[in-house]
Structure formats: C-alpha cells, structure tokens
Amino acid sequence: MDGLSYLQAVVIGAMQGATELFPVSSLGHAVLVPAWIGGDWSHLVTQTSTANSSESPYLAFIVALHVATAFALLIFYRRDWVSIIGAFFRTVRTRRVETSTERLAWLIVVATIPVGITGLALEHPFRTLFAKPLAASIFLTINGLILGAGEMLRRRSERRALATLDVGDSSHDLVAQSGTGRSTEVVTVTNRRLDSLGYKEAGFIGLFQTLALFAGISRSGITIVAGLLRGLDHEDAAKFSFMLATPVILAAGVLKAPTLVGPAATGIHGEILAGFVTAGVAAYLTVRFLTRYFTTRTLLPFAVYCLVAGGLSIIRFT
Secondary structure, eight states: OOOOOHHHHHHHHHHHHHHTTTTOOOOHHHHHHHHHGGGGGGOOOOOHHHHGGGHHHHHHHHHHHHHHHHHHHHHTHHHHHHHHHHHHHHHHHOOOOOOOHHHHHHHHHHHHHHHHHHHHHHHHHHHHHHOOOOHHHHHHHHHHHHHHHHHHHHHHHHHHHHHHHHTOOOOOEEEEEEOOOEEEEEOOOOBGGGGGGOOOHHHHHHHHHGGGGTTSSSSSHHHHHHHHHTTTTHHHHHHHHHHHHHHHHHHHHHGGGGGGGSSGTTOHHHHHHHHHHHHHHHHHHHHHHHHHHHTTOOOOHHHHHHHHHHHHHHHHHH
C-alpha cells in the first residue's frame, strides 16, 4: 500500500486544522481534496472508506490531526475550560447548579451525549458507506443549503421580532433626527445569552452534531445553525459550537489513538508529527480568526463556497 509523504502530511494537516472549524466539513475535504488532485493522492480516498480502520495509514494520520485540533481548541479556550471543569465538579459535589458557568458546564454535557452515542454506534458504517467522493460532494452541497437556510430562518425570525415590537418598549431607543423635528425608532433585538439555553435546547443543538457523521456535513456549521435557530447570535453560537467540538474531537481521537502505535502507523511517524503540528497551528489560527469574524459576519460566504465546491465536485465525480 502506498505511504504518506511529508507534502501530503503538511497539506492535509493544514486543511484539517482549518476545515474542522470552518463550517465546510473537514471529513468532506479529506475525501475530496485527494480525489481532485489524483495521482499519488488518490489512494488516500480509498483508505478513508476502508472497512478496517486499524490497517489504514491515512485514517491513523487523520486521528492524529483530530487530536491536534482538540489541543488547539483547549489552548485557545483554556481559561473557559478551567472554569467549566471546576464548575462541573462543584455541581457534582453540591448537587446544585447556581452560576452561569455551572449551567454552561451541564449544557455542554447534555449537548455532547447525542453525538457521543451515535458516533460510537454509527461512525464506522457511515464512513464506510459515505466517505466517497460523489457522496461527499452531495453532502457538501447539502451543507451549503443548510447554512443558507439557517441564515434565512434567522433573518426571518429577526424580522418577525421587529414587527411585534411596539414603540416605547424597553428594547427600543428613540433617536431624534437633526433638523427634522421627527424621531426615528432604532430597534435593537436582544439575542439570547448562551447560558440562557434550556437543557432540551442544548440536546437539540447536540443532536444536530450527529449529521456531521456524513462526510461533507460540517460539525461546526450544523451546530452554529442550530444555535442561531435557538436565538443565539453568531458569536455565541460559534463559541458554543467550538466548545462542543472540543470533547467530541478529543474523545474520538483518544478512542482511536491505539492506531497511532499499531501497524497502520508503521513507517509514517515523522509524517504524522508534521501533520499534527501543522493541524494544531492551523486550528488555533482558525478559531482565533472565526471568533472575531462571527462578531459581525454571517455564514453566507461559507454557504456559497459549499454550494459551488459541492456542485463542481458532483459534476467531476459523477
């Protein structure tokens, strides 16, 4: 079986670190990019959907990249995680949830349960069946539709909220127009705080994560959309998405970590290390960028990208 070159390790590591957090599907790109390049890269696509993951060097490599991404998220949100983990154990000891951090800790636990159960049960059959270029192309296109639909529904909800507000409501500000004598109503629709989510809503958002088992559906994209639909703004929806991704990605990596010391990784430890470092750096830079990006911007550019890339890939691999 063909091995993995350092060039492939660095390119795929950078791609994994970025696309795991950008709402464009890392698994979909791990399938489609080698398929588009072809040549010495084409065997990587075959290994992605292999029935026995313990014998696939590429899948062992992808496991290392997932662990690197999780470490990058842990480092970026290190202060949050110290507070959240401390709050979790405090609630276990006191059997009460009193602070917003304690509530957030349990929201993350509840939201992680659905994807944890389905991931253990369905990851292997889903990867074997759907981690193929044409299937990944179709699901990447669907991912674009989901992102676009999420933004449309979010805007429609905001318009309805604006329409129901009355002048003089506490969420209104009235600003006088200079030189006109008229007043202009400036309406501010207050978004929900992250810690105001109910546990059922957290489970709803976590349930959306399970769709990322399909190569081409983005874990971060689908959970951001779910957060938007529950009234969070883009910044909080993205933060909750990245916080949810951390234990899921780390657990998946640790669960499959034995493949890194098994026969699948024989002869490619240097390439794995190169990809690990590259993915970690790329993931850290990506989450740093996206936390700023989502303070003022939306998912629409990513929706357009997925629709174009997915559509072209369907044509290419049909």
